[in-house]
Amino acid sequence: MPDASPASRGSSWQSVVGALTSADPRENEPTTPMGLQFEVRELSPRTHDRWRGPTAKTATDAEADPTTRPPRRLGVRPVIRAASGSYVKANVTWGSFAHQLNRLNLDPEHHRWFAQFAALHRATREGLTPPETDWLNLDDFASPLLWQLLAEGERRGIELLTSAKGGSVRVLGRASVGLDARLRPGGALQLTPTVAFGTGAGEGAGPAADAPAPTDWPATDTGPIGDHGVYGYARLGERPEIVLAPTAAPLTPGEQGLLGQPTLRIPSAETAQFFDEYYPSLQQGVTITSPDGSLELPEVPPPVLVLTARFRSGDVLQLDWDWVGQRDPAAEKRILATTAVELDAVLVRFPPRIDPLSPSLTLRGVEAAAFAERALPMLDALDGVRVDVIGPRPSYRELDGHPDVTITMVESLKRDWFDLGIVVNMNGYRIPFGPLFKALAKGQKKLLMVNKTYLRLDHPAFDRLRELLEEAGTLDEWETGVRLSKHQVSLWSDFDDLADESIEAESWRAAVAGLRDVESVEPTPLPAGVNGVLRPYQKAGFDWLAFLWRHRLGGVLADDMGLGKTLQTLALIAHARESAATAEPDVASRPFLVVAPTSVVSNWADESARFTPGLTVRPVTATQAKSPTSLSEVARGADVVVTSYTLFRLDFEAYQSLGWAGLVLDEAQFVKNHASKLHARARELDVDFTLAITGTPLENNLMELWSLFDLVAPGLFPSHVRFAEHYQRPIERGIDPRLLTRLRRRIRPFLLRRTKEAVAPELPEKQEQVLHVELAPAHRHLYDTVLQRERQKLFGLIEDLDRNRFIVFRSLTLLRMLSLDATLIDEAHASVPSSKLEVLVENLGEVVAEGHRSLVFSQFTSYLTKVAVRLDAEGIAYEYLDGSTRRRAEVISRFREGDAPVFLISLKAGGFGLTLTEADYVYLLDPWWNPASETQAIDRTHRIGQTHPVNVYRLVASGTIEEKVMALKEHKAKLFDAVLDDDALFSQALTADDIRGLLA
Structure with missing residues (x-):
């Protein structure tokens, strides 16, 4: 392993140690020492020049009256020692010294110390008065680190001096502030502020900290240094003396207020006021003593x-x-x-927004009662x-226990409604109806009554009662009492479950007993005027309709398409005409x-001619403005008058002027928009009985379901x-x-729906298949180009879908049209083939x-026209039906009785009202995002x-x-199934997110 020692890198230990012990050559260079100069300064009032604040000058009169003289501050500034040995300013200020290190050859350690001093003052200064250029005031030096900084300055040889010659500046030991209280002859009270320096060793206070005895100083000639120190001064003008010292603890506001104050005399007549009103607070922040024993200071009681x-x-x-x-x-x-x-502990369930310990608080109503009874x-x-x-204290009392609810029902003067009498008792006390329901309507958690009794409304019984009343729609009209529609069968059951006792109206029991369970509706003999035999499920539907008619309860017949809803309704009308002929001649x-x-x-x-030939059915084919025959003449002697939704809306006044036995809304999805004028007209027609017929009671969202029940069962x-x-x-x-x-429990008594799978198993099988068609290359290129253009245009508009819906x-x-055929958007694309048309042909x-026959549906009549042209070229016979077809019945009859194997139908014109069981093939050329529309089209033949x-x-x-569109259609179909078939929950579509998905 290689040697990593200094010697191995070309250095000897002698050179290393020598470098450590050799003197810095800069130490022998002469530098300019700096000093900290002190001066007591007076603030002069601001002049008339509004742009200038107060100015300061040197204070020279040490004997000036402290009650009238200007405020004084202890200022400090940097100075440098001249060649003569004296200290001079030499254009050195707090703002400029940092840049004059080299020019004036300042002592680096002194320079660094002054930089720290200025930075510490600037970082902690809290005063709003603009600082002077030359002087910093120690009065607003907020940091107690000042004392450590002064001790450090002494060690570095920084002198403390006054601006006048012969003066002295001393840092002493701890300072203390107090108040001397003495009783003078005649009973007057003398209060003298006291300041003592050197009461203990000061932290970093220098040699003077070991002074043998404290030094008392006149409080008139003192001032605070932040809240951590005190300064004193004497002999201003000649040989001034300045002392300063830290305090053992932060100065209280009272102690700071004593500094600079003269002796205060309180007349004997006012000493009692002093001790009663001021002494308890004063002594908390100031040490008060009576050194001469002339005054025995009172004890102040502990805080309450x-x-x-x-x-x-x-x-x-x-409070x-x-x-x-x-x-x-x-x-x-x-x-x-x-x-x-x-x-x-005592204010359980007190509103969290209320802090009972707020310095000032106003409570009202039940909060005031609860606080008065429990907290006081x-x-x-x-x-x-x-x-x-x-003030007089009310006798508030809280009721507790289990509320006993009694509900009675009596017939209302308003048709089809019943008044509920709801009585709530708690521990033998009967709670008034009005205040209770007003409190429930406002969502209050407690109720205070006029006799100062109050109770909590967060009991589960009240929660359930509030929920039921909201659903009954009565809370907004609590003064008039609770009213329940006879259609709200399951809601009454919920009230019944809530109540400890309930008394039903006799007519209510008769009206809704069977509706609680549809299976219990008693059979009704089929009227003699019905020609033919009803299937078992059709007979059950007739029995249900007859029951509704008997009790003047409306309903929704929502059987699948093709199960004979028209036949069941005609049987009901025949029954109503026969039964009313003797019992209700006015209805007949x-x-x-x-x-x-x-x-x-x-x-x-x-x-009607086929199944109930005894009924006189008269259609209305034109508006009254264009018809020579009045509506009253059409209705006279008729059993049924059939009109279109358009004519009903346009001539509503004429329909409203006549009396009707009942209203039947066929394909009732036409009135699914509750905000439409057509819905309003159907709602306004004065009839006792309304029946809605539709295989699709809900297509897009649940509000469509509400719209239907608003017509057939108002108040449900x-x-x-x-x-x-x-x-x-x-x-x-x-x-x-x-x-x-x-929701399903609420609508069940008034909605009857049977699917073909459940009640018509004899129907032949229905096979559904998706044929995926690949676009031709030229068609694909055109589609992708247009798609990108529409994406860029639409994404900025989707966020505000309501405003930009049309675009x-x-x-x-x-x-969608381009997916079918390029020529649908521009004939210039005639050279681009339609792959879908090729697959269809x-x-x-x-x-x-x-030998099969087919129905061909499309949303776009322009595309159906192109299909017809192609079928002509191929020699395939067809019939054609769209909204412009004049002799609709003729065209339908020609297909049913003729030999044409294909029927071209627009989805809007042929999606309902047709029975075309002669065909057994169905082609849907363009999918639609409303699954109900497609289902109705398919069921023209599967019935x-x-x-x-x-x-x-x-x-x-x-x-x-x-x-x-196919994916979106499946998504929307699940909402229908959730409400009418199973328990799955899915949201409505067509939202902005859905449209983003269409363009993805």
């Missing part, structure tokens, strides 16, 4: 925490805390800690605490109003705002799974050759009457927005 409690009208309690007696920080801290612990007696008995009560004279999509209006007349849920808060957002965000169970969806539609050629297996093909262009 005093609470002044002022009771005011309106259950207001003002003010203060200390009396001798101030003792340790004792006060102990009393405060004990008081805080005891208050926490405890504080009055606590050591070190006193309670002073001002009024027809039912059926509102349906325009394309379905004629279907009601056809279905609170307002749409509360429904969104209590059901929609928590369920769709998956916050509380229990809410889904509660965003226009771009999405553009991409190839498939149709095979199934047509095998009762179909005898062949149904094959469904979805043509999806690979690597395009269509794949994203």
Whole structure:
């Protein structure tokens, strides 16, 4: 291993040690010593020049009256020793000396010391007065490290001197400040501030620290050095003397105030006031003695925490805390800690925002009552605490125990509603209804009543009662009492479970007994006017509808498409007409109003002629403004009047003016938007019975479900705002799974849904398959180019989707059309082939050759037109239906009875109201993000009457927005299943995040 010693690196030990012991050659060079010059300075008042602050000058009159002279400060500045041996300023200031080390050849150690002195003063100075250029005031030298710095300066030979010749500056031992109290003849009290220097060895105080005896100094000629020292001065002007010393402990504000003060005389008549009002506080910060024994100083009692409690009208309690007696920080801290612990123990569940130990605090209502009953007696008995009560003290009393809830129900004057009488008793005390429900409405945790009794509302019984009342939508109208709709069947059950005793209204029991369990609805004989035999599930649906009709309860018939919802409804209308003919002649004279999509209006007349030929069904085909026949003439003698949603909205006043036996909303998803004018019209129509028919009661979000029940069962849920808060957002965000169970329980009595798999197992199998279509190279290049352009345009707009919704969806539609055929966006791309059209024609050629018939759906009529042109070229016969088709019934009949193997249908025009069981193949050319729309299209052929297996093909262009739409469609379908089929929870779509996914 190589030698790492100094010798091995070319050095001898002699050279190393010699370097350590040799003198620094700079030590023999002469340098200029520095000194610290002291001067007592007076602050001159500021002049009229508002830009200049107060100035300072040398103080020269040592005998000046301290009560009238200007304030004095002890200033220090750097000086240097001249060649003559005296110290001079020589343009050396605190701001410039740091740059004159070389020019003036200053002693490096002295220079370094002054730099530390200036930095320490600057870092700890707290005064707001601008410092002088030449002088630093020791009065505002906040750091106690000053004394160590002065001791270090003495060791380095830095002289302390005065600005006047012949003066002296001494650092003495510890200084102390006190107050001498003497009783003078006549009973006057004399208070003399005292200052003593050299009362103990000073830390770093130099040789004078060993002075044999303390030196007393007139307090008028003293001042503080920060809060850690004192200075004194004498003989200003000639041979001034300045002394300074640290104190054993930080100076109190009282001790600092004594410095510079003269003797104070208090007349005998005012000595009592001094000892009563000022002495207890003064003696806490100043040592007061009577050296001559002329005065016996009183003992000050220990500190007491005093609470002044002022009771005011309106259950207001003002609390003010203060200390009396001798101030003792340790004792006060102990009393405060004990008081805080005891208050926490008795003020259980006190609002955390309220600090009961705040110096001044106002409590109102139940907080005032709780503090008065629980805290005041405890504080009055606590050591070190006193309670002073001002004003009459109310007799507050808290009720505790288990609240007993009794609920009664009586029929309301308002149709279909019942008034609830809710009585809450606690330990034999009956709680008034009004104040209780007002407190629950405001979310209060406690309730104070007029007789000064109060109770906590955080009991589980009150929590459940508050929750039920919020759901019943009554808390905003607490003064008028609680009202429950007859549709709120399961809600009444929850009230019943909460109550210790409940008394139901007789009519309520009759109305809802069967609704608590749909399976218990009693059978109703099928009316004689029904032609045909109903399937078992259709008969059960009729029984349910008849029960609702009998009790004037609305509902939603939500069977799968193709299970005969129209037949069940016609059977109900026939039953209603027969039963009302004798029992309710006024009802029998009024027809039912059926509102349906325009394309379905004629279907009601056809279905009625087939199944209920005894009913007179009359369609309304034009607005009253254009029709020579008035609506009243159409309705006269009719059993059913069928109109379109458009005509119903446009001529609502005419419909409202007539009396109707009931309202039937077919394809009720048309009124799913509660903010639409159409929904408002349906809500306003004055009828006793409303039935909604739809295979898709919810398509996009839960608010659509609320919209339907707002029409058929008003009062079942609170307002749409509360429904969104209590059901929609928590369920769709998956916050509380229990809410889904509660929602399904609420709607169950009024919604009947059967799937084809459950009730029609005889239906042939339905096979669904996705055909992935690869775009041709030219088509792919064009699509990718347009996609990148639309991405850049849309990503800045998605954040504000509501405002930019039209632009965003226009771009999405553009991409969907481009996925089908390039010519749909620009005929200039006619040379780009449509791969999807090639796949469709190839498939149709095979199934047509095998004798099958097909339905072909698309969202875009422009693409259907291109398909029709291609089918003409291929020699494949077809029928065509879109929203512009004039003779819709003729076209449908031609396909059903003719030989054309293909039916081209726009999804909007043919997605509902059709029965086309003649076809057994379905092609969906472009996927849509609403799964319900696709399902309805498919079920045009997969319904009762179909005898062949149904094959469904979805043509999806690979690597395009269509794949994203498929994923989004599956995502949205799960919300429908969660509410109506299973317990899975998924959020609504189409959000900004969904659109980002479509463009990814």
